[in-house]
Amino acid sequence: MRSIVEFTGVTRAYGSRLALDDVHLALEPGELTFLVGPSGAGKTTLLKLINREIRPTRGEVWVDGIAAHSLKASRVADLRRRVGVVFQDYKLLPRLTARENVAFGLQVGDVRVSDREATDRALDALEAVSLGDRGSAFPHELSGGQQQRVAVARAMVTQPRVLIADEPTGNLDLETAWQIMDLLENIAAFGTTVLVATHNVEIVRRLQRRILTLVQGRLVRDQPAGAIGRMEWLASASS
C-alpha cells in the first residue's frame, strides 16, 4: 500500500545546480507535516514536484497513486484536482468576490458543477473557515488573514487528498498565523494530508508535528510528530 505522497530517490537539477538531491519521503493520510530549511534549500521545488509543476530529473514521485514523475501533460489536471495549493500571496482574483473566488476553483476544475452547487459549496467552504458572512466581499476588502482563509477555502472546496502550503503565514502577524495553522490542523484532522513549507520557528516548535528539514537540497532530518529533539538546528535552518 503506497503512502498518499511518496518520493523515491528524487533529484531535481536546474542546470548544474541540484535543487533536490536524492530525497526519499512518505506522507500518510491525515498527517500534518512541516517542511523547513533555509532559503534555497529546495522547499518550493519539493512542493512543485508534488503538484507536477515540474518533473524530477531522477527518481519517482507518487501522489495518491498517480506517478507524477512520468505524468503526461494532458493528465496533469487529474493530479491537480487531488492536490490543493495555498500560496504566501493568496493568489485571489481581485475582480471576484470571496465566494466567486472559491466557486471559480471548483467550477474550472469540474464542468459538471452547476452555478447553484458551486455557490452552495463555496459558501459551505467559507463557513468552514469562519468567513460565511464575508462571501460578498472582494479581496481588497478583506484582511491578509481573511484572504488567506479564502485561499484555503478555495484549495479545500474540491476536497483534495493533499494540501500543500508554501509559506502560508509568511505575510501574516503571529496571531493571524495561528488562526491559519489551527485551520490547517483541522483540515488534517479530517484526513487530508497537509504539507506546510514555513520559516516560522515558533509555530513549528509549538505544534510538535512531523518536521522535514531540507538543507542544500538534501533531506537532512525527518523528525516524527511529538518527538522532543534539540531545536537549535531548526533556528539555524530557518534563518
Add this chain to the structure above:
Amino acid sequence: MAGLGVIVKGRFPKRQMLRVIITNILRRLFFGAARNWVRNIGSIAPALGSMTLLLVMAGLAGLGGFALYTLEQVEAGQASMLHVYLRDSAPSVDVNSLWDRLANDSRIAGVNYVTRAQALARAQRIPGLPQLADASESNPFPASLDVQVKNINDVAAIDAMVRSDSAVDPVYPTSYDRGAYQRIQAVVFGVAAGGLTFLALLGFVAVTVTINSVRAAIHSRRDEVTIMQLVGAPRWMVRGPFVVEGAITGALAGAAAGLATFGLTMAGMAAGSGTFTQFAPGVTVSVAALAATAVFAIGVGLGSGSSLVSLRRHLES
C-alpha cells in the same frame, strides 16, 4: 470548521447535468473569451489591422492568381493549336494526304481545314488585323489545317514533321513560335512567385503580431491562468478561451477582408466590364464570393492557429 470534509455533492439527473456542462463550457470558452476580447481590444487592434490587410491582399492576390491561371490555360490551349499554312497552289490530293497523316497521328486530338475566307473572317475579329486585311485588295490569309495537339510538348515535333511537306507554304509553314508559351509560363511563374513571397512576408508579420497580442493577453491574465492550472482545470479550459479569442480576431479580420475583396471585385466589374474581363479572365461574381468565403475561413484559421502557436510558446502546462 466542522463543515470541512462533509460538503455534500448532489446528484443531478443526466439531462440537467448535460445542460450544466454545456452552459459551463459555453461560458468558460466563448462568453469568457468574448468578454476578454472586448477588454483587450487595445492590444488586439494591431493584430486585427495587420491581419485584415494581409487577408485583403491574399484575397486580391488569390483572384489575380486565378485570373493568371485562366490566362495560362487559354494560352496553353492556343499554344497547342498549330496552324499549318497551305501553299496556294497545293493540289488537293497533297492536302488530303497531309490531313490523313495528321489525323492518324496519336499525338493529335483533331484536324480542321480552314479556308482562306474563313481565315480572313477570323483575322477580322482580332484587334488590329481588320485594317491590315482591308489594306490589301486580295485576301492575304492562306488556307490552313488547324491541328489541335494533345500535349503542348509535342507541338515542336509535329511542326518539324509538317514543315517539309509539299502541301505546306515554304515561306510561312506554321504558326509555331518556339518560345512563346515558355515566355508566358515564365511571366506567370515570376508573378506568382513574387506574389507568394510578398504574401508570405505579410503573413509572417500578421502571425507575429497576433502571437504577441495573445502573449499580452496571457500575461494580463497570468494569475487567473495560474490558478486555473493549479486547481486542475483541463488544458482545453485554460487554452481554449485564448484560441477562441484568436479565432474572433481572425473571424473579424476575415469578414472585413472578405467584404473588401468582394466589394473591390464588384466595383472593378461595374467600372468596366470589358476591360475587367480582359485583365481578369475567369473572375466572376461567384468566383469573387468564393474568394471572400475563403478569405474569411483563412482569417479564422490564421487567428486560432496563431493563438495555438503562442500558447505553446508562452503557456506551460
